[in-house]
Amino acid sequence: MTDSRDTKRVVERYLEGLRTPGADRVDAKVLPDALAAMHKAKLQTAPCSRFTWRMVMTSRTGGLIAAALVVAVVSFAVLDSFTQPAWALADALEALKDYRAVHIVGAFPGGTAEAWIRGNDAGTRSTDVVVRGSHGAITWTKEGSTYHYEPGQNTVYFEDALTVGMTPWLGRELLEMLGTADTAKVIHGKDPATGRDRVTLMCSLTDVHGPQSWIIEFDKASKLPVAMKQWQNLYRDGPPIFDAFKIIYYQDLPDDIFNVPVPNDAEYVEKPLQIPEATVGILSDPRDGISTEGLTQQEAARKIVQTLYQAVIGQDIDRLKSLSPLCRNWGDEFLRRIIFKPDKDDRIVEILEIGPVGRTGQSPLGPIAAVPTTLRLKNGKKVRQQMIVQFRQRGDTASCVVHGPYGLPREVE
Amino acid sequence: MTGGCRSLVVLLMIEDRILVWRFNRGEPAALCRIHEKYREGLLKVAAALLNDRSGVEDVLHDVFVDFAQTTGRFRLQGSLKGYLSICVANRARDRNRTTRRRESVGLNEIPAPSADVAGPEQAALSHELAAKLDGAMAELPDEQREVIVLHVQSKLPFREIARLREISINTAMSRYRYDLDKLRSILNGELEL
Numbered sequence: 001m002t003d004s005r006d007t008k009r010v011v012e013r014y015l016e017g018l019r020t021p022g023a024d025r026v027d028a029k030v031l032p033d034a035l036a037a038m039h040k041a042k043l044q045t046a047p048c049s050r051f052t053w054r055m056v057m058t059s060r061t062g063g064l065i066a067a068a069l070v071v072a073v074v075s076f077a078v079l080d081s082f083t084q085p086a087w088a089l090a091d092a093l094e095a096l097k098d099y100r101a102v103h104i105v106g107a108f109p110g111g112t113a114e115a116w117i118r119g120n121d122a123g124t125r126s127t128d129v130v131v132r133g134s135h136g137a138i139t140w141t142k143e144g145s146t147y148h149y150e151p152g153q154n155t156v157y158f159e160d161a162l163t164v165g166m167t168p169w170l171g172r173e174l175l176e177m178l179g180t181a182d183t184a185k186v187i188h189g190k191d192p193a194t195g196r197d198r199v200t201l202m203c204s205l206t207d208v209h210g211p212q213s214w215i216i217e218f219d220k221a222s223k224l225p226v227a228m229k230q231w232q233n234l235y236r237d238g239p240p241i242f243d244a245f246k247i248i249y250y251q252d253l254p255d256d257i258f259n260v261p262v263p264n265d266a267e268y269v270e271k272p273l274q275i276p277e278a279t280v281g282i283l284s285d286p287r288d289g290i291s292t293e294g295l296t297q298q299e300a301a302r303k304i305v306q307t308l309y310q311a312v313i314g315q316d317i318d319r320l321k322s323l324s325p326l327c328r329n330w331g332d333e334f335l336r337r338i339i340f341k342p343d344k345d346d347r348i349v350e351i352l353e354i355g356p357v358g359r360t361g362q363s364p365l366g367p368i369a370a371v372p373t374t375l376r377l378k379n380g381k382k383v384r385q386q387m388i389v390q391f392r393q394r395g396d397t398a399s400c401v402v403h404g405p406y407g408l409p410r411e412v413e
Numbered sequence: 414m415t416g417g418c419r420s421l422v423v424l425l426m427i428e429d430r431i432l433v434w435r436f437n438r439g440e441p442a443a444l445c446r447i448h449e450k451y452r453e454g455l456l457k458v459a460a461a462l463l464n465d466r467s468g469v470e471d472v473l474h475d476v477f478v479d480f481a482q483t484t485g486r487f488r489l490q491g492s493l494k495g496y497l498s499i500c501v502a503n504r505a506r507d508r509n510r511t512t513r514r515r516e517s518v519g520l521n522e523i524p525a526p527s528a529d530v531a532g533p534e535q536a537a538l539s540h541e542l543a544a545k546l547d548g549a550m551a552e553l554p555d556e557q558r559e560v561i562v563l564h565v566q567s568k569l570p571f572r573e574i575a576r577l578r579e580i581s582i583n584t585a586m587s588r589y590r591y592d593l594d595k596l597r598s599i600l601n602g603e604l605e606l
Contacts, residue, residue, distance in 0.1 A: 007597045008565060014546045015566045020456035021470055023449075030474045031448060035441050038481035277441055362442040 024395075031364045035277040099249040100169075106228075106244035111135055113242075116257050117166060124346070125167035125408060128258040139164060140260045144410050148271070149262055156262055159271040160359070161370070161386055161407030188220075196221060204234040206329040208388075208404035210278030224249060273361030273370055275388060275403050279326060280364050283390050288325045289401035292391065300400050301371045301389045302354050308387070308402050309351045309373065315340045324402040345379035352376055358386065359406075367391045370406045385409040429493040437485050444481055451494055454567060455501050461550065461562045462505035472504045491573050498567040499577040502559045509555055542600070549599040553592060560585055561592040 020026075101118040111134040118128040131139040136151035141162055148157045184203040191198050197220035204213035211234045217227040226247055229240040290307065292300035304323060311319035317335055321327045327335055341347035355372040362368065370386045377383060386406035392399050432450075435443035452473070459469040476497065480487075489496065550558060559578075563569045571589070575582040 007593045007600070010542070010546065010600065011561065011565050011593075011596065014543055014550075015457055015461055015562065017543060018457050018460045020453065020460055023452065026452055026456065026470055026473060027448070029470050030452075030477050031445060033474060034444060034448065034477040034481040037478045038439070038441065038444055038484045041482040041484050272435075272440060272442060274441065362445060364441065364445050 027364070032277075032281070035280075035364060039277055099251060101250040101253040103246075103248045103250065103253075104228075104244045105246040106242050108242050109239060116253060118253050118258070119166070119169040123169045125169055126165035129164045130258050130260060131164065138260055140258065141165060146407070147260070149260070149266065153267075154263060154265065155267045155269055157269050157271045159273075159407075162410065163407045165408050167408050198226075202236070204236070206234065206279075206282075206326070208275070208279065208326060210276040270359075273359040273368060273388070273406070275361075275363050275368060275390070277364070279403065282325050282328070283363075283401050283403060284365055284392065285325060286392070286394050286397065286399065288322050289392070289399045290323070292398045292400050297367065297369060297391060298357055300391070301357050301369050304389055304400050304402055305354055305371045305373055305387050306351060309348060309375065312339055312348050313350070315342065324404060326404055346377045346381070348375050349378045350376040352382065357389075363390060365390055365392050368403065374412065375409075382412045383409040384412045430489070433487060433489045433493060437487055439484055444477075444484075447480075447493065447497075448477055451497055454494070455497055457566055458498050458501045458562055459505055461566060462502055462509070462555070462558060464509045464551065468508050472501055472508065475504050476500045491576065492569070494567060495563075495569045495573045495577060498563055498569060502563065506555050506559070545600060546596065549596050552599075553595065557588045557592050560588040561596075564589055 100121075100123065101116070104115045104117070106113060113131055113133045115129065115131040117126050119125065120127045129139070129141045137149060139146065139148045141147070141164060144162060145158055145160050146163045149155070150157070184201065187200045187202070189198050189200060190196070199218040199220055201216045201218070202214070204211070206212070210232065213231045213234050213236045215229045215236065216225050218224065219226045224247075228242075228244040228247065229236075230242045230244075231237065232241050290300070290304050295303065308320070308323045310316075311323060315336070317332055317340075320335065320339065327339075330338075336342065351373065353374040355374075357369040358372055359370045360367060368391070369389050371389055372384060372386045374382055374384050388403040388406045390401050390403050392401070432443050432447050436447065455473055455476070456469055459472040460466050463469060463472065480497070480500065550561075553561070556578075560574060563574050564571065569577075571582050571585045574580075575585040578585065
């Protein structure tokens, strides 16, 4: 060896040759904990407006909103059965049917937010949503897209999907959905401040937004929900992510409540396609999904979405769970009632079109893609629903599963 | 550095700035991309610095969990690669305080012979040299081993090593020269390049 340059070359070769653990092994060890730490840090330290954005855009602003999106999970809603112990709040269902709009005010760690939500004429889902955070951030829906304005960045983040809203609308299906979840409990008590009788519903679910739990308080006299808390875990552990302390019902609201002024010089940025880290583990079982060997991502996405809807139309519950593993979190009867809807006019009867992969993104498991599908319902109406497909690579085996719906379904002409 | 290489470095730096921006916005995909991008290099840094190489995954795990917790408030000064490399070096140094210095080298830990080595004779020599170099590296004090690994493996300039380590650039360079001299003296006679 003649000089330091030669020594450096030897050291370079030595370092290049150092054996290190395989990427899969390292990813499996590092990423779940790192992503969990990131998620926790975001909740604890993120500025209010960002928190609102995340909370809202993942439908965590309010339990009712989130619960509604649970239903969207596959146009797939909940309803374990009517055979559960009598739903003590049946009267509330009747009380809610006359209200087409709601105003929810609540607190989340670091601030407050208010949501104005209006339902469609049929009372099946929300049509307009505006959520205003105390730090100036605003989230709203318009013509099938969802927007979020960050005043600090003077930026509007948008996505071509209705990722905030409610379906079903406040009413029978929604409350039955919450009330018939496996973990639901109903407690009767009295509000010490007002002396009024209260009925409290506690329930928890894991859906496309990860594990969530709620406490909803009903006023026994008016039969209406008057307060709600939501957690991002199944056990109502720690401070709630949203504490709605005021819920007011309206028969309708003026249109201008839903108009959101945005500065002319605001920048518009498309929001990346994402899925919650909490659901990644459920999607990782190699026994689920279909093989994508020999298929392009486009072909594979089309194949699994088509197979999924065929399972829905054919009411094949095992196939549904295999293709969309998140469905395993719900009871069979629930899945039948909410997804298959055998006795309802809005059940899916035909796949009209599966479009090309739209938006794409990345999860710790691999690429994800949103696939738009047009479906015909038994009542003759057509709806457009986007499904997120998760691609996976395990060793030499490539496969994919369906994560769940991307936003609410939209009626189309 | 050629113009093309410089452009590439600039592009990589720009990508890192975007990744950090996305990371601070809380995008999991950005964290995954950062991990994917620097995983292999950081593992090698850890493997080169740890007395007990069974801990390389633990080091990377701890570094990324700590890094993940800074989302929303992480401010990048210098290169992301440099920052993460220093984090790995710090973790490795902490672990080394509780583990004994490598005394012998297991066959699995010895770097594999380079693919471009011609013939089994030279391959055997390369393997033997790697084992000797492994022992020689283990003999270096942590702070000196760090400089050579960060400069040669992570390609960090001395200026950045000095800034991240809060030492003068002359100290960083002199440590590096000392390392090379010591390694050369140990290896001298074993290899003619």
